[in-house]
Amino acid sequence: MKQKDSDLVQSVERALDILSCFTVEKQEQSIADLANEIHLPKSTISRLLNTLKSKNYIEQDMHTQKYRLGFRLFDLGNVYSTGMDLRRLAYPLMKSLNQTTSETVNLNIVDRGERVCIEKIESPHHIRNFIKVGERNSLCFGAAGKTLLAFLPKVEAEYLIGRENFDVEKKTELMKELEKIRLHGYCISSGNRIEGALAISAPIFDSTGQLVAGVSLSGPIERLSSKTDILTRELCETAKKISLRLGYNHRRFKDYYT
Numbered sequence: 238m239k240q241k242d243s244d245l246v247q248s249v250e251r252a253l254d255i256l257s258c259f260t261v262e263k264q265e266q267s268i269a270d271l272a273n274e275i276h277l278p279k280s281t282i283s284r285l286l287n288t289l290k291s292k293n294y295i296e297q298d299m300h301t302q303k304y305r306l307g308f309r310l311f312d313l314g315n316v317y318s319t320g321m322d323l324r325r326l327a328y329p330l331m332k333s334l335n336q337t338t339s340e341t342v343n344l345n346i347v348d349r350g351e352r353v354c355i356e357k358i359e360s361p362h363h364i365r366n367f368i369k370v371g372e373r374n375s376l377c378f379g380a381a382g383k384t385l386l387a388f389l390p391k392v393e394a395e396y397l398i399g400r401e402n403f404d405v406e407k408k409t410e411l412m413k414e415l416e417k418i419r420l421h422g423y424c425i426s427s428g429n430r431i432e433g434a435l436a437i438s439a440p441i442f443d444s445t446g447q448l449v450a451g452v453s454l455s456g457p458i459e460r461l462s463s464k465t466d467i468l469t470r471e472l473c474e475t476a477k478k479i480s481l482r483l484g485y486n487h488r489r490f491k492d493y494y495t
Contacts, residue, residue, distance in 0.1 A: 251277065252285050256294065256306070265303040323450055324356050326482040327441070331358050331452065334475045338468055340456040342475075343368050345381045345438075346449070347389065350397050352382040360456060368455070377401050377411060380426040380438040381453040387418035388440045388448040422493030423473055425465060427458055435461040437469050439476035440493060444484025452476050 254275045258266060268286070272279045286304055289295035293309040324344065331342045335358040344356040351373045359368075376386040376397055386394050394415070398408060418424045423439040436455035443449045454472045455461075461468060477494035 248285070251275070251281070252289060255282070255285055255289065256310070259306050265298065265301065265305045267303050271304075323441075323479075323483070327450075327452065327479045328356060328358075330475050330478050330482075331356065334452075334454065334471060335360070337471060338454060340454050340461065340468070341368060343381070343453050343455070345385060345451045345453060347376065347385050348373075350376070350400070352376050352379075352385055354381075355450075362456070362460070375401065377403075379431075380424040380436040380455075381451055383411075383414065383426065384418055384424045384438040384440055384451045384453075385448065387415040387424070388442075419493075423469055423476075425469065427462070433458055435465070437461075437465065437472050439473045441476055441483070442480045442485040442493075444486070446485065446491075449483065450479075452479060 255271055258271055258274050263270075266274075268279050268282050271277075271282050271286075275282075286295055286297075290297060290304075290307070293307045295304050296307045297304050323346075327344050331344060335342045339360055339362060341360045342358045343354050345352050345354050347353070352375070354368055354370050354372050357368050357370055374382055376382040376389075386397065389397070398411060403411065414424075423437060425435070425437050427435045434455055435458045436453055438451050438453040440448055441450040441452060452472065452475055454468055473494050480494075
């Protein structure tokens with residue numbers, strides 16, 4: 238559906254027009270260059286550039302006074318690229334795990350302090366966990382959330398736990414559980430977030446050794462409880478293979494999948 242002109246924010250549209258002026262051939266541009274290209278007054282161009290510069294979307298060379306794209310755009314490009322690579326690389330391995338176990342497999346990331354499902358392959362069984370792509374949940378509940386929380390930077394994890402307003406006993410219990418997850422490299426939860434459901438989750442790391450996602454397997458307790466050891470091994474092996482495809486070096490960083 239075509240966007241209505243009335244729905245557009247003119248200042249945002251103009252700022253994006255400025256960013257679009259920069260190409261491989263034209264990596265640096267002056268205010269005059271930009272004004273000629275998008276047909277706006279130099280004063281307007283200058284105000285927009287100052288705003289973009291304040292947010293690191295634009296940089297200015299102090300010698301030539303010309304402008305170029307800022308590092309923030311590189312960050313955003315990495316976010317987009319990682320997300321696309323993650324799903325593309327993870328899907329075949331998730332599919333294999335799903336076919337081997339006949340249980341629901343989903344891929345989760347941390348976004349704005351919450352656990353978000355970005356990919357799923359559902360179990361062929363009639364009784365299964367229904368997980369929606371895009372669904373958001375707290376990181377403090379369930380195997381998928383707790384696995385992500387366990388491998389976040391300590392300060393960030395403590396802040397997110399603080400948002401839940403747990404009492405001292407509950408917070409202490411959660412902190413001990415997170416330490417156990419870091420020690421073993423996976424989490425198993427039974428009826429923790431959804432009554433009657435059992436879930437197993439393991440972390441996924443990138444080439445820098447940082448957490449990027451978690452892969453989980455879930456289903457009804459009565460079907461999974463008797464084979465959690467086998468399922469856990471299968472899941473951790475899948476998580477390791479995805480991490481390796483993302484460049485994770487288990488000889489350089491701690492190997493959580495042993």
